[in-house]
Amino acid sequence: MNWPGSAEPMHKYNDIYYFTYSTGDTHLLAYATSKSPYGPFTYQGTFMEPVTGWTTHHSIVEFKEKWYLYYHDVELSGKTHLRNIKVRELKRTPDGKLELIKP
Numbered sequence: 001m002n003w004p005g006s007a008e009p010m011h012k013y014n015d016i017y018y019f020t021y022s023t024g025d026t027h028l029l030a031y032a033t034s035k036s037p038y039g040p041f042t043y044q045g046t047f048m049e050p051v052t053g054w055t056t057h058h059s060i061v062e063f064k065e066k067w068y069l070y071y072h073d074v075e076l077s078g079k080t081h082l083r084n085i086k087v088r089e090l091k092r093t094p095d096g097k098l099e100l101i102k103p
Helices: none
Strands: 010-013 016-022 029-034 042-048 058-063 066-073 084-089
Antiparallel strands (some): 010 016
């Protein structure tokens, strides 16, 4: 599942599978976890507040033993068709929960 440069809506960290997704019209990023890639998954909450703009497409990748969240917004242009990419380190609490990101 995780190989260098991969970008998937699901990743594995410390034997736990994290399924991440956009909440749609509310523009939050949320996640659920499971011990199996086939589920069942348990909702864990949100891990990113809404971005500037109307969409929250994202990817999560591991690089050099750190995890990164890639996403886009319209902060620079102010126009929904002119998006800019952003990256933030994805951090976890000691119990494996994803820390809240405020773009």
